[in-house]
Amino acid sequence: MVTAFILATTKNGKEKNVLEELLDIKEIKEAYNVYGDYDVLIKAETETLDSLNEFLMRRIRSIENIAMTTTMIGL
Numbered sequence: 001m002v003t004a005f006i007l008a009t010t011k012n013g014k015e016k017n018v019l020e021e022l023l024d025i026k027e028i029k030e031a032y033n034v035y036g037d038y039d040v041l042i043k044a045e046t047e048t049l050d051s052l053n054e055f056l057m058r059r060i061r062s063i064e065n066i067a068m069t070t071t072m073i074g075l
Helices: 015-022 049-060
Strands: 002-010 028-033 040-046 066-073
Touching: 002 015, 002 049, 015 028, 015 040, 040 049, 049 066
Parallel strands: none
Antiparallel strands: 002 040, 002 066, 028 040
8 A cells, every 4th residue: 555645736716626626536535725835735545656646647636726736655
């Protein structure tokens, strides 16, 4: 199992919309709106690193109101 922590920046005023959309995705175990340089903190789990890459490309980065992401893999 791969655990990833994803920091996302959203388009202005879209933080709550993005959070609602993220919470419907099965790989996402927790997600929070946060203050600071990023707007959303996401904890996700996938089976492999390859599936994490696929998840990031097809699910997270395809969300219209996400402007940028940074991903950290838990050890």
